[in-house]
Amino acid sequence: MDVSNRIAHAQPNLPAGAHSSTTARPTAFNNSHYGLVLRPRPVLTPDNPVQAHRHPFLDDGNLKASGQSVWEQDNSFSLNNSLILETGDKADQVHISQTYSGQLDVRVNGQLYRFDSQDKDGKALTFHLKTHGGNDNIRIDANVTQPVIVEAGDGNDRVQAGAGYTRLFGGKGDDVLRLGSGLGYAEGNDGDDTLIGGTGDNVMYGNNGNDRLYAGAGAKSKTSYLDGGNGKDLLYAGNGHTVLHGGPGDDRLIGHDRSTFYTGSGCDKVIANRPGDRIYAQAGDTIKRLNGSVLTTVTTDQSSLVGFRIKGSADFIQRVEDDLALLRSSPQGKQMLAEMNAIALRNGAPVMLMEDRVDVGSGYVYGSQELKALLQYERPPVVGDDPKWGFMVDGVPGSRADRAEIIYNRSALNVLGASTYSPITTLYHEMVHAYNAGNGTALSGSTTETFEGEQHDVPNSERQAVGLPTTPATTPNPKPFTENALLEEMGKPLRTQYVG
Numbered sequence: 059m060d061v062s063n064r065i066a067h068a069q070p071n072l073p074a075g076a077h078s079s080t081t082a083r084p085t086a087f088n089n090s091h092y093g094l095v096l097r098p099r100p101v102l103t104p105d106n107p108v109q110a111h112r113h114p115f116l117d118d119g120n121l122k123a124s125g126q127s128v129w130e131q132d133n134s135f136s137l138n139n140s141l142i143l144e145t146g147d148k149a150d151q152v153h154i155s156q157t158y159s160g161q162l163d164v165r166v167n168g169q170l171y172r173f174d175s176q177d178k179d180g181k182a183l184t185f186h187l188k189t190h191g192g193n194d195n196i197r198i199d200a201n202v203t204q205p206v207i208v209e210a211g212d213g214n215d216r217v218q219a220g221a222g223y224t225r226l227f228g229g230k231g232d233d234v235l236r237l238g239s240g241l242g243y244a245e246g247n248d249g250d251d252t253l254i255g256g257t258g259d260n261v262m263y264g265n266n267g268n269d270r271l272y273a274g275a276g277a278k279s280k281t282s283y284l285d286g287g288n289g290k291d292l293l294y295a296g297n298g299h300t301v302l303h304g305g306p307g308d309d310r311l312i313g314h315d316r317s318t319f320y321t322g323s324g325c326d327k328v329i330a331n332r333p334g335d336r337i338y339a340q341a342g343d344t345i346k347r348l349n350g351s352v353l354t355t356v357t358t359d360q361s362s363l364v365g366f367r368i369k370g371s372a373d374f375i376q377r378v379e380d381d382l383a384l385l386r387s388s389p390q391g392k393q394m395l396a397e398m399n400a401i402a403l404r405n406g407a408p409v410m411l412m413e414d415r416v417d418v419g420s421g422y423v424y425g426s427q428e429l430k431a432l433l434q435y436e437r438p439p440v441v442g443d444d445p446k447w448g449f450m451v452d453g454v455p456g457s458r459a460d461r462a463e464i465i466y467n468r469s470a471l472n473v474l475g476a477s478t479y480s481p482i483t484t485l486y487h488e489m490v491h492a493y494n495a496g497n498g499t500a501l502s503g504s505t506t507e508t509f510e511g512e513q514h515d516v517p518n519s520e521r522q523a524v525g526l527p528t529t530p531a532t533t534p535n536p537k538p539f540t541e542n543a544l545l546e547e548m549g550k551p552l553r554t555q556y557v558g
Contacts, residue, residue, distance in 0.1 A: 092125025
């Protein structure tokens with residue numbers, strides 16, 4: 059719940075214990091000001107199991123600050139904690155730096171603030187900066203390893219990331235977004251944007267407009283994912299391995315090191331520089347490639363998509379449409395979308411693709427009218443491997459989901475071992491769960507995996523979605539209906555286990 063709009067702007071409002079000065083001394087806050095231990099008042103239910111609670115503690119006319127904690131039903135601790143910093147609609151100058159361990163300095167329009175960067179349990183807080191309208195300039199120093207989210211808002215903005223896990227959103231306007239040495243994600247949103255990868259693994263989406271995306275330099279092990287979105291885009295691969303998707307529009311895709319190309323719809327041009335490159339293109343595209351590269355001609359599926367319905371903000375809807383556009387040009391993805399269309403027509407309802415608004419991650423949520431009739435809620439907690447939740451028991455399919463949801467965190471990168479996987483592969487994993495639940499063929503039971511010397515009981519339904527064998531041995535999903543099928547098509551490392 060966002061209560062920041064209730065704060066008065068007329069007079070500075072500093073909580074007890076904070077200090078400010080007209081000299082160089084910063085206005086400082088510790089984590090006791092953030093209100094992160096407060097639970098939300100509304101009752102959480104199976105249909106509303108997660109809620110964010112925001113505690114405003116600063117509004118001085120230059121900067122608003124709030125602590126936010128996210129709570130889940132039946133948990134006595136918050137799922138994540140963050141610090142939300144908001145400026146106004148003018149052209150803001152923001153500089154984030156670190157002078158002391160455990161604290162970050164945030165200079166906004168010349169005024170310096172200092173914040174504890176950890177919660178009371180010593181866990182790193184996510185700093186979430188929202189600069190709203192205006193042509194903003196935001197710089198994060200190269201030594202800052204804090205997780206940071208930046209929503210630059212409307213205007214022609216300039217943002218430079220640091221060394222931590224950083225997610226950048228440009229908003230409306232012609233933005234320049236530069237990622238850093240840490241794990242990075244960037245969205246241009248509306249406008250003709252320039253997105254530049256740093257030395258860390260990165261994922262970048264141009265979205266609407268004529269965009270330029272540069273994967274950037276880095277180590278041979280670096281991975282990048284570039285999606286131009288709508289418009290006439292220029293995509294440049296970088297070091298390591300890059301997946302490039304042009305999307306709708308007449309795009310130009312240029313390889314560098316090992317690259318995988320999806321041209322998408324439109325009249326596109328591809329320059330592939332390595333023998334091992336993979337190219338998925340339409341018959342009318344212009345392709346320049348070396349011997350040893352693999353060209354697969356794909357007809358982009360332009361049919362109506364009835365298997366999914368997207369619900370969320372306009373930016374979320376556009377971003378999910380970009381992912382679906384790639385799947386429409388993917389040999390494996392086309393089969394997944396066709397099957398989900400058939401399931402929706404047979405079961406009488408699509409799977410809802412829902413926006414993760416509180417940054418807790420992606421997941422599949424089983425739901426059915428049968429469960430609602432029995433237990434009041436469409437999405438009650440799963441208990442065991444009951445066939446009413448779509449599990450197949452002794453080879454007999456369970457109930458079919460007809461009120462299912464996929465909660466999608468479109469900016470969350472998944473790091474497993476030495477590999478970084480882009481959000482679209484997470485979405486595909488959840489689609490596999492939807493495929494199995496829609497057919498009542500989710501596997502029951504569990505299989506033991508070992509990670510860092512510890513054993514973990516992994517639900518067989520998760521290994522089924524990845525495309526891994528289970529104990530006891532069962533018939534696996536057909537190849538298109540596994541996460542590893544999409545990873546193999548992209549030339550990415552296959553997952554060898556679920557835990558990592």
